[in-house]
Amino acid sequence: MHKFINKIINVLMVTIAITTIVALVWGSFSWAEYTQLFKNPNIVFTGNSIVDESEYRSFLLKEYGSDVFAEDISAISNKIEQHPYVAGVRVSKHFPKGILIEVSERYPVALINSNPLLLIDNNSTVLPFRSNSFDFQIPILSNFKITNDLYPVGKQTLSPVAINVVRFLNRIMKEYPQLYQNLSEVRLSKYNDFELILADEPTKIVIGKSITWSKILVLKEFEKSISGRKSLTDYAYLDLRYDNQVITKERQV
Numbered sequence: 001m002h003k004f005i006n007k008i009i010n011v012l013m014v015t016i017a018i019t020t021i022v023a024l025v026w027g028s029f030s031w032a033e034y035t036q037l038f039k040n041p042n043i044v045f046t047g048n049s050i051v052d053e054s055e056y057r058s059f060l061l062k063e064y065g066s067d068v069f070a071e072d073i074s075a076i077s078n079k080i081e082q083h084p085y086v087a088g089v090r091v092s093k094h095f096p097k098g099i100l101i102e103v104s105e106r107y108p109v110a111l112i113n114s115n116p117l118l119l120i121d122n123n124s125t126v127l128p129f130r131s132n133s134f135d136f137q138i139p140i141l142s143n144f145k146i147t148n149d150l151y152p153v154g155k156q157t158l159s160p161v162a163i164n165v166v167r168f169l170n171r172i173m174k175e176y177p178q179l180y181q182n183l184s185e186v187r188l189s190k191y192n193d194f195e196l197i198l199a200d201e202p203t204k205i206v207i208g209k210s211i212t213w214s215k216i217l218v219l220k221e222f223e224k225s226i227s228g229r230k231s232l233t234d235y236a237y238l239d240l241r242y243d244n245q246v247i248t249k250e251r252q253v
Contacts, residue, residue, distance in 0.1 A: 041069040041097035050105050050132070051085045059083055060101075069097050076101070084127050084154035109169050110139050110186070112162075114146040118153070124166045126151045139180075141165060142187035165194075168211045176220055182233075193241070200233040201251065208241040215240045222246045 043060070045053040063079050064071050073091045080089045080101060088104040108119035108127055117129040120141070141162065150159045157163060165186055172180045185197035189206075196205040207215055218240055223232055232238065237249035 041066075041099050043068070043099045043101065045101050045103060047103045048105055050107070050130070051083070056080065056083065056086075056101070056103065069093065069099060082154075084125070087121075087123075087125075108133070108136055108138055109166060109173070110141050111136075112144070112146065112151065113140050113142040114151065118151055120157060120162065120166060122166065122170050124156045124163045126153050126155060126157050128153050137181070139169070139183040140185045140187075142185055144188060161188075164211060168213075171213065172216065176216060179216075179219075198233055201236075203233050203235055203238065203251075205232075205238045206241055218244055218246060 043057050045056050048056065060068060060076065060079055064076075068076065073093065076091045076099070077089050080086055080091070080103065085105050086103050087106045090102045092100045094100060106121040106123070106125055106127060109122050110120050111129075111133065112118040112120055112126075117133070119127040119129060119133060119136075119138075121127060144159065144161060151157050151162075169180065169186075172183070179196075182198045182200060183196060184199035184202065185195075187195050187197065189195055192209060194207040194209070194211050196207065197203070198205070205219065219232075219238070222238075226234075234251060235248050236251040239247035
């Protein structure tokens with residue numbers, strides 16, 4: 001008999017404990033809702049230098065509004081990653097209503113001469129042109145086949161030519177930075193030869209039907225051989241279409 005009574009008491013105690021916890025949780029959320037505790041959180045963005053914080057905030061609030069604090073961290077991350085300039089993001093919440101969003105932005109390596117103008121980053125992701133895009137010191141890609149299906153904004157380009165050129169530019173930035181810094185344009189001629197146009201003077205460098213690193217090494221060695229006497233921009237024209245040769249045309253004064 002005593003065991004039965006004890007069992008009933010234990011069940012009652014567990015039931016009361018569970019009921020109390022549920023009541024407290026429900027009461028907490030009810031109070032939060034009543035006091036608007038989680039509405040209009042303080043959202044802070046860090047790591048951004050291209051896109052203003054206000055644009056990211058509007059992009060997020062357009063989806064979730066003032067109740068964004070109630071959303072899962074993964075949902076907030078997924079939404080921010082939909083912005084074309086965001087390569088990666090990390091989100092953390094800080095009680096009572098703070099949200100810290102750390103973004104890693106895509107940085108353009110070239111401007112695509114299209115209508116409308118577009119940008120492309122080092123992973124060949126197509127980016128929309130922005131009012132501050134002219135602040136970037138990057139080359140222009142000209143005379144490439146441009147269609148909307150080949151250059152979807154926010155996604156990797158489907159143009160094999162553009163992908164190849166981006167890889168080429170990435171390597172130049174790492175191994176021949178002085179050339180990239182002076183590069184104003186990469187274009188296809190009417191004969192489908194790739195041409196590099198240097199910003200200074202300007203100087204035209206004809207690469208040929210395909211961009212191969214061996215030709216850039218020839219150019220680099222040529223620049224090294226004339227160092228101290230001349231520079232690449234002393235020439236109006238440099239032709240690298242022939243193996244291990246540089247055909248030059250000096251600039252007329």
